[in-house]
């Protein structure tokens with residue numbers, strides 16, 4: 010960031026900070042959520058709850074092959090089946106344009122995204138035929154009657170062999186399975202490593218996960234024949250992106266195409282991309298002239314929703330004899346699955362891994378290389394944390410390995426290497442610039458919370474008694490609320506850097522605030538109402554927040570990348586202030602008093618020190634309905650639309666600390682304590698922030714200990730139910746203790762830094778370090794996640810054998 | 821396909837007589853035939869607990885029942901608990917404690933809690949966690965749910981004491 014732009018945001022920031030300091034704070038209050046009453050009483054409106062007359066239902070015949078040519082499809086019997094209205098294959102949809110996730114990045118290959126597979130299938134679960142029938146039951150019945158003849162091709166499962174020239178290629182147009190390649194270089198890592206006295210390294214493996222939102226994906230397209238208007242109700246985090254993509258695919262203007270995400274039952278990134286089934290229901294509804302719905306079942310969700318966190322990282326960290334890190338080198342292979350997902354591309358996750366590897370540390374020399382490799386598995390996409398759970402896992406494991414080698418305390422080693430409070434902004438080896446980040450503050454706060462020296466003493470006692478007791482820390486930063494100068498995915502042409510708020514007071518005095526962001530559980534209706542109320546002088550309960558609707562504002566994308574509080578919060582601030590100015594101008598005329606004597610608070614405008622006041626309702630009537638109260642040339646609509654662009658964005662930071670005890674007999678890993686010290690800038694609603702941290706950490710613990718999507722050699726998913734893909738229950742997650750640092754961001758309006766993903770970024774590394782610490786006396790390193798009891802058992806057995814073998818040699 | 825069967829079933833105190841296909845799941849019957857969409861379906865294989873309802877007073881997974889099996893039964897769903905303006909103490913406690921985010925698991929959690937607190941009104945945190953372990957939530961990390969259940973337990977006990985005294 011240039012000095013001039015920093016100065017500009019500083020100035021903007023000052024104004025806001027000043028104002029916030031002088032007023033009662035709605036921003037910062039633990040306001041209970043306005044969305045709760047409907048959700049608690051069974052009156053939420055999720056897509057699958059919606060029912061319209063004549064609605065038809067879809068079931069998909071999916072591929073049971075990992076990689077195969079489609080030789081023929083026979084749907085004639087299915088077309089005759091009871092209740093079936095249409096059976097569609099790729100051939101029937103040839104007029105629909107394929108969608109491509111493009112990127113300006115060199116060495117990137119895109120892949121076509123279509124509703125149904127044509128000619129070739131590339132993962133088990135890929136949709137091939139869509140049956141549209143009067144009920145889901147009847148649609149599924151007809152699936153049995155479809156005959157697909159396949160010619161199997163070599164399965165491409167292992168990402169390392171998929172890179173080899175001898176590997177079968179999934180996309181002939183790309184000519185290679187390596188869909189992207191990138192290198193980041195600062196200094197000379199090889200030379201620095203060669204001359205360093207301390208070197209630690211490993212082959213780290215983070216195995217594939219899947220987001221598992223409790224609501225499966227579901228889409229309902231409604232069609233108005235007379236106007237050729239299509240409305241898609243979708244369980245999506247990005248209705249604006251879907252609207253724009255469908256506009257291209259179906260060749261329809263946005264005015265005839267509306268995409269609405271009503272109540273959404275969790276997303277975590279799994280609902281942030283365009284899906285084939287979404288295109289299918291839209292096409293089918295228009296084709297058949299009626300409403301068409303598809304609701305995924307859990308098996309389909311585990312087979313065909315975007316997955317994530319599937320990387321192999323060979324990394325080495327070098328330090329001098331005093332424990333100062335001098336170089337980091339990493340080679341990353343990201344298994345991206347069969348397609349480059351829209352709009353994020355296959356690049357997003359693997360490149361984030363190499364971008365964030367240097368983390369919060371000063372490391373002068375860095376070399377990071379990454380390849381994103383296609384395999385015959387479902388596409389990967391954004392999943393809470395995106396790449397950073399892996400980068401944090403690797404760097405934080407290396408830090409602990411180095412501390413062990415140096416005989417240094419791991420916290421002390423980190424504090425020594427961290428970018429210090431007076432060293433910001435700081436550019437790390439991959440080029441990311443950290444604005445003022447609370448690295449040392451967070452780590453110290455987490456340690457204070459547990460009384461770290463005492464905890465270490467307790468560990469020594471436990472160890473002496475033969476117990477396996479471990480402590481692990483992990484520190485990281487993430488870029489949040491990023492503006493138009495940085496793409497969420499490298500080289501992605503879609504602008505993810507702005508958000509718009511449209512605030513209106515109508516003629517009844519009601520306040521409506523419309524946004525392009527989308528809530529899928531994070532309580533945006535409440536937090537955005539808080540921001541609007543604060544700056545407008547309204548009451549939270551009176552503000553109706555509209556979100557998740559592509560028609561609400563001209564351009565919108567949605568919610569991802571921990572951006573909504575920063576971007577929508579910023580836009581809300583700007584628009585609310587402008588409406589407030591208009592209120593004051595109108596009131597000053599109506600109450601015949603100077604603007605400086607007016608205050609707007611609690612939904613009314615009053616003359617200071619008097620009982621003269623107008624409620625929003627009275628004011629709105631005077632402005633809109635009562636002729637001649639305000640002269641025509643002075644009358645203004647009480648509305649404002651503002652777009653906010655943080656340009657660069659900001660960053661959020663945290664330190665996680667986990668305490669584990671492992672049962673040496675059963676190898677059960679029990680989390681004794683989990684502490685998060687975090688800085689997401691100014692808090693809008695601490696209650697909601699705590700909830701986001703709890704949930705993120707729970708997913709991180711799942712990633713560290715339980716969750717793994719497993720594909721066998723035939724490319725079949727052997728974890729295709731919630732019995733096999735295990736997510737944590739209430740008995741596995743300990744109480745999570747959260748400490749807030751709240752260092753307001755200097756680069757965003759309102760000082761918000763954004764959050765939501767962080768819990769999942771820090772927790773896997775902290776848990777891995779705690780487990781490694783617990784088993785350190787056995788001479789075991791933890792290099793793979795999840796570290797299930799089974800994996801731990803194998804590690805222990807291997808190390809025993811290894812010891813026996815070495816012992817054998819010696820004697 | 822076998823012929824539809826007529827069943828009589830009481831849901832949230834209302835009696836229904838409906839003709840259903842033998843293969844129709846109770847969850848689909850509640851959601852599609854009765855329009856009670858508060859009961860959610862998260863897995864259709866009995867693992868997630870989102871579809872939990874009370875059948876004759878006991879918590880049960882509506883995705884594992886066929887509607888025809890419930891001829892003559894009493895069923896309670898989340899819609900029978902309380903309304904937005906007059907919430908049940910358990911719903912109120914979930915609201916106070918921020919025990920829901922996306923709300924998808926919530927109806928199942930609420931109904932499970934009704935059953936749990938009926939059986940173990942004195943449940944401690946560990947028993948609460950155990951009692952909720954058949955209900956998956958991907959959003960909250962469970963902590964606030966456990967807190968809410970404890971708050972609801974206290975409130976329900978206090979009410980009982982008050983009623984006994986009056």
Ligand code: FES
Pocket residue numbers: 860861862863864865866867868869870871872881882883884
């Ligand atoms: S839907 Fe019944 S248990 Fe998951």
Ligand code: FES
Pocket residue numbers: 223274275530919920921922923924925926956957958959960
């Ligand atoms: S609140 Fe979203 S799954 Fe529990």
